[in-house]
Amino acid sequence: MSDVVCEVIAQLPTKYGTFEAHGYVDQRSGEHHVALVKGDIADGEPVLCRVHSECLTGDTFGSLRCDCGEQRSRAMRQIEKEGRGVFLYMRQEGRGIGLINKLKAYVLQEQGMDTVEANLALGFKDDERDYSAGAMILQDLGIKKLRLMTNNPTKIDGLNEYGLEIVERVPIQMPINPFDKYYMQTKQKKMGHMTTYEV
Numbered sequence: 001m002s003d004v005v006c007e008v009i010a011q012l013p014t015k016y017g018t019f020e021a022h023g024y025v026d027q028r029s030g031e032h033h034v035a036l037v038k039g040d041i042a043d044g045e046p047v048l049c050r051v052h053s054e055c056l057t058g059d060t061f062g063s064l065r066c067d068c069g070e071q072r073s074r075a076m077r078q079i080e081k082e083g084r085g086v087f088l089y090m091r092q093e094g095r096g097i098g099l100i101n102k103l104k105a106y107v108l109q110e111q112g113m114d115t116v117e118a119n120l121a122l123g124f125k126d127d128e129r130d131y132s133a134g135a136m137i138l139q140d141l142g143i144k145k146l147r148l149m150t151n152n153p154t155k156i157d158g159l160n161e162y163g164l165e166i167v168e169r170v171p172i173q174m175p176i177n178p179f180d181k182y183y184m185q186t187k188q189k190k191m192g193h194m195t196t197y198e199v
């Protein structure tokens with residue numbers, strides 16, 4: 001039996017289009033995740049998919065410290081345009097360290113550390129995310145093959161590890177701004193992100 005359970009499916013009209021919101025609970029952690037589904041995704045054909053890690057500051061407040069908010073709207077728009085796909089919102093705030101720790105990491109970054117050094121100084125790995133719940137949700141939705149919207153090789157490996165086949169990486173690179181320039185360059189330089197920013 002899977003560790004994730006779909007408890008509800010509701011229609012969700014958004015400014016990007018109407019999606020089916022599938023509400024999942026991870027039985028191990030109690031965490032709630034949501035998959036926004038568009039079209040017939042269980043027909044065996046590769047599915048356009050964004051596995052998005054929660055970023056309250058970027059997704060909700062429009063923070064310019066990161067590219068999350070822009071990536072979120074770009075991905076939802078693209079799925080709507082193709083008429084088929086999944087936007088999976090995983091509650092893995094701050095790469096899995098939580099909101100308060102992410103804000104503490106911002107303070108350390110104001111003092112000169114980069115995003116990786118700040119995580120390590122707080123006693124965490126550079127990335128604490130685990131993709132098992134995300135993979136289980138996608139499998140529960142009937143998906144086997146993905147066209148994954150990401151720049152992050154660790155995310156591709158993480159989903160692969162749990163039995164999903166990534167048949168295509170769809171780049172999701174946003175223009176940089178003065179506030180996220182160093183952050184984006186650090187992801188490229190230290191975390192292997194497949195972006196084309198000049199370092």
Ligand SMILES: Nc1nc2c(ncn2[C@@H]2O[C@H](COP(=O)(O)OP(=O)(O)OP(=O)(O)O)[C@@H](O)[C@H]2O)c(=O)[nH]1
Binds near residue numbers: 055067101106152172
């Ligand atoms: N710990 C920490 N987390 C951050 C920081 N800035 C953004 N985040 C979190 O990082 C997560 C997004 O990870 P990213 O590395 O930006 O991108 P990604 O999702 O791994 O890769 P893409 O699929 O290419 O977007 C979200 O959960 C954000 O809340 C930071 O400075 N420190």
Ligand SMILES: [Zn+2]
Binds near residue numbers: 055
């Ligand atoms: Zn963010």
